[in-house]
Amino acid sequence: MTIDTLETAETDRDVMTANRNETYLALVWRRLKRSWSGMLGLVLVIFLLVVAIFADFLSPADPRVTGESYQPPQVVTVFGEDGQFVFPPRVYPYGETGELDPVTFQPLVGIDYANPQIIGLFVKGAPHKLLGFIPMDRHFIGATDGSVIHFLGTDKLGRDVLSRILYGSRISLLIALTVVSVITVVGTSVGMTSGYLGGPIDAWVQRLVELVLAFPQLPFYLALASLIPVTAPTKVFLGFVIVVMSALGWAQMSREVRGKTMGLVRMDYVRAAIAVGATDRRIIFRHILPNVMSHVIVAVTLAIPTVVLLEAFLGFLGFAVKPPMISWGLMLRDTSNYSVIGAYPWLLSPVGFVLVTVFAFNAFGDGLRDAIDPY
Structure with missing residues (x-):
């Protein structure tokens, strides 16, 4: 045997020893890092969560303050009116040019190069409470003179679109995470219990599951939403959305977990636990639950x-949340008219954040599924 063969054998033995010493989570993480789409999804998910938590600090303006309606997005530039390079970056606001439109006789609005807004970090702005209880007036980005910069323009009431999107991420992600958490707990518990016990209990539970799955979700939701008074508090609408989505969503998770459980019941380690007299509760939560968690985790990332x-x-x-609450769906109501979309296309900005959120969780869930699956 040559020296190269011996070195190769020792290297392979070291790799096998390292793999045996790795925990399950370490193996999953190592597999996940090989998927560029999964890692990109993970980074975007973390970014979205940070944005939702620190929306007050990251927002350049107070989303409730009104101003000039339908102001177009202001462009950040490092070039002056004469094309000369300037730093730090600055924004030139829009102002009246002093001329009138020859047809409508309305004042013409153009870029005001005489009054630039200099961009800065950690600038003073509208007072807010960081994390809901820390009073402060610093914002991550804005104008150094305290004025408001509309990076994505304003809506029909003159409210900053970017700030409303950042605040809206809280409600949208809160609803998604709460609904998925309820669906996961209820669906997993019902599915494991039904699949493990079998017999008449399983038959009756599955008839209930089929009844829930048979409901046409959208018409049913709209019918229930019409029963809530318009004057009801906003928290009532928020709670209603969470309850209805959870009530109609747990059945599919239950059916999937039941199928996994029925396969695990036939495994030798479960039969051995039954033979030694282990209780049903112990078998379900100590032997079956850890083995269905991989499927549940992936299902959660794809359900969000x-x-x-x-x-x-x-x-x-x-039919979702009502003002003064802010969500991405509620913001998109302003784009229900084609003329509005054509004249003010920046109002479609929440669509971009919805697409990023969907892609992030789908990509992360797909990569996590491949990392968890041992085959």
Whole structure:
């Protein structure tokens, strides 16, 4: 045997020893890092969560303050009126040029190069409470003179679109995470219990599951939403959205977990636990639950974008949260008119954040599924 063969054998033995010493989570993480789409999704998910938590600090303006309506997005540039390079970056606001439109006789609005807004970090602005209880007036980015910069323009009431999108991420992600959490707990518990016990209990539970799955979700939701008074508090609408989505969503998770459980019941380690007299509760939560968690985790990451899309769609129809709450779907109600979209296309900005959210969780869930699956 040559020296190269010996070195190769020792290297292979070291790799095998390292793999045996790795925990399950370490193996999953190592597989996940090989998927560029999964890692990109993970980074975007973390970014979205940070944006939702620190929306007050990241927002350049107070989303409730009104101003000039339908102001177009202001462009950040490092070049002056004469094309000369300037730093730090600055924004030139829009102002009246002093001329009138020859047809409508309305004042013409153009770029005001005489009054630039200099961009800065950690600038003073509208007072807010960081994390809901820390009073401060610093914002991550804005104008150094305290004026408001509309990076994505303003809506029909003159409110900053970017700030409303950042604040809206809280409601949209809160609804998605809460609904998916309820669906996961209820669906997993019902599915494991039904699949493990079998017999008449399983038969009756599956008839209930089939009844829930048979409901046409959208018409059923709209019918229930019409029963809530318009004057009801905004929290009532928020709670209603979460309850209805959870009540109609747990059945599919239950059916999937039941199928996994029925396969695990036939495994030798479960039969051995039954033979030694282990209780049903111990078998379900100590032997079956850890083995279905891989499927549940992947199902959760794939269910979150579905709920985000559903909330955006219902908010667009006006059956989700109500003002003064802010969500991406509620913001898209302003784009229900083709003329508005053609004249003020920046109002479609929330669509971009919805697409990023859906892609992030789908890509992360797809990469996590491949990392968890041992085959």
